[in-house]
Amino acid sequence: MGQLDGKVVLITGAGGMKGIGRACALKLASQGADIVISDFRREPKDLPPQEIKAQWRSIDSVAEEVEALGRRCLKIWCDLTVSEQIEDMARRAAEHYGHIDILVNNARAIIGRDRVGITELREEVWQRFLRVNTTAVFLNTKFVGRVMIEKRNGGRIINIASDASKRAKPKTAAYATSKFAVIGLTQASALDLAPHRITVNAVCPGSVNTDRLNYWEADQAQAKGVSLEEFRASIVADAAKSVPLGRIAEPEDVAKLVAFLASDEAAFITGQAYNVNGGTLFH
Ligand SMILES: NC(=O)c1ccc[n+]([C@@H]2O[C@H](COP(=O)([O-])OP(=O)(O)OC[C@H]3O[C@@H](n4cnc5c(N)ncnc54)[C@H](O)[C@@H]3O)[C@@H](O)[C@H]2O)c1
Known part of the structure; x- marks a missing residue:
């Protein structure tokens, strides 16, 4: 028996x-949940x-x-x-x-085009970050929240935020603001949904060892004449040096x-924002 048997999760x-x-x-499937996964179709x-090398097929591969x-x-x-979608x-x-x-609520706008100083930041890039990273979280909470309220069985909403939700760095105005x-x-949504036994919490990772396309990394790798994989490995190694626990986070x-936040164990926790950062930030 898994602790999420009979539950349905949308990611x-x-x-x-x-x-x-x-x-x-x-992780949630291994604990018994049935899954809805979404993403948007991306150009190669x-x-x-x-x-591309692994012939990965986005949510089709994850579903398998x-x-x-x-x-x-x-x-x-x-x-x-797109709100209607x-x-x-x-x-x-x-x-x-x-x-x-x-x-x-895990998705985020692809980073990179935003990694410029505030005076160089294009308005359309700013708008896209707010749209994907903030407005979509609001709309998912609104529409899925209505489903949860109608079923009268409580619920869990977990927003993947960031250490950038608590401390901005240079050249991150759009990302930090959206987070x-x-x-x-x-x-606010934790307070609105509390009467329905729906909890809402945020998780704030520090650097995580992921490899979804990051234009900034691709551009830097090209400028340095190394492969994206080599450049990514050097970032991971450098970032680990400033983490008290000696490594950056893995997605797991x-x-x-x-x-944990999705489980019954977390029924009395709401409106919180928890760090997963190996000790780099304490608030
Ligand atoms: N990777 C990190 O170092 C790190 C650090 C702190 C916080 N986070 C947060 O964790 C979450 C996941 O991070 P990740 O690194 O796994 O993400 P990622 O950047 O690798 O992937 C984000 C996903 O969002 C999707 N997406 C982008 N635009 C979309 C759109 N318009 N519609 C639908 N989907 C769209 C992408 O296709 C991608 O699958 C994000 O919210 C991110 O801000 C990540």
């Missing part, structure tokens, strides 16, 4: 081969070379892994910049399984906290 941005969304899908030029664990998996292609995703998931018990906003949204480190 956004879950197509990455090394992504936090995939790790959450596998927007995919990490590692995924979930099913291999003996759980059901519904795949939904959904572009989170978000509303439709909640409707389809609820129709398919009859209920949604856990929502993991700070997620903390406010987490607190984040998924373990998500699984």
Whole structure:
């Protein structure tokens, strides 16, 4: 018996081969949950070379892994910049399984184009970050929240925020703003949904060893004349030096906290924002 037997979880941005969304899908499925995974269709030029090399097929590949664990998996292609698609995703998931018990708002806009100083930041890039990282979290909470309220069985909403939700770094105005906003949204929606026994919490990872395409990394690798894999490995090694526990997070480190917050054990925890960072930030 798993602690999530009979539960249904919806996870956004879950197509990455090394992504936090995939790790959450596998962790929650291994604890008995049936899964809805979503992502948006990306051009090959927007995919990490590692995924192309491995012939990774986004949520189609993740669904096969979930099913291999003996759980059901519904795949939904959904572009989170389009409100109608978000509303439709909640409707389809609820129709398919009859209920949604856990929502993991995990997706984020692809980083890189935003990594410029504030005076160089293009408005359309700013808007996209707020749209994917903040507004889509609001809309998913709204539409899935309605499904949870209607079923009168409580629920769990877990927003994947960031250490950037608590401390900005240079050249991250769009990302940090969009992620700070997620903390406010987490607190406000926790209060609105508390009467329905729906908890809302945020998880704030520090650097995580993922490889979803990051234009900034691709550009830097090219500038240095090394492969993206080599450049990524050097970033991971450098970042580990400033982490008290001596390494950056793996996606599974984040998924373990998500699984706890999704469980009955966390029934009295709401409106909080927990770090998973190896000791780099304390508030
Ligand atoms: N990787 C890290 O170092 C790190 C650190 C702190 C916080 N986080 C947070 O963790 C979460 C997951 O991070 P990750 O590194 O696994 O993510 P990622 O960047 O690898 O992938 C994010 C996913 O969101 C999807 N996505 C992007 N735009 C979309 C759109 N318009 N519609 C639908 N889906 C879209 C992408 O296709 C991708 O699958 C994010 O919220 C991120 O901000 C990550």
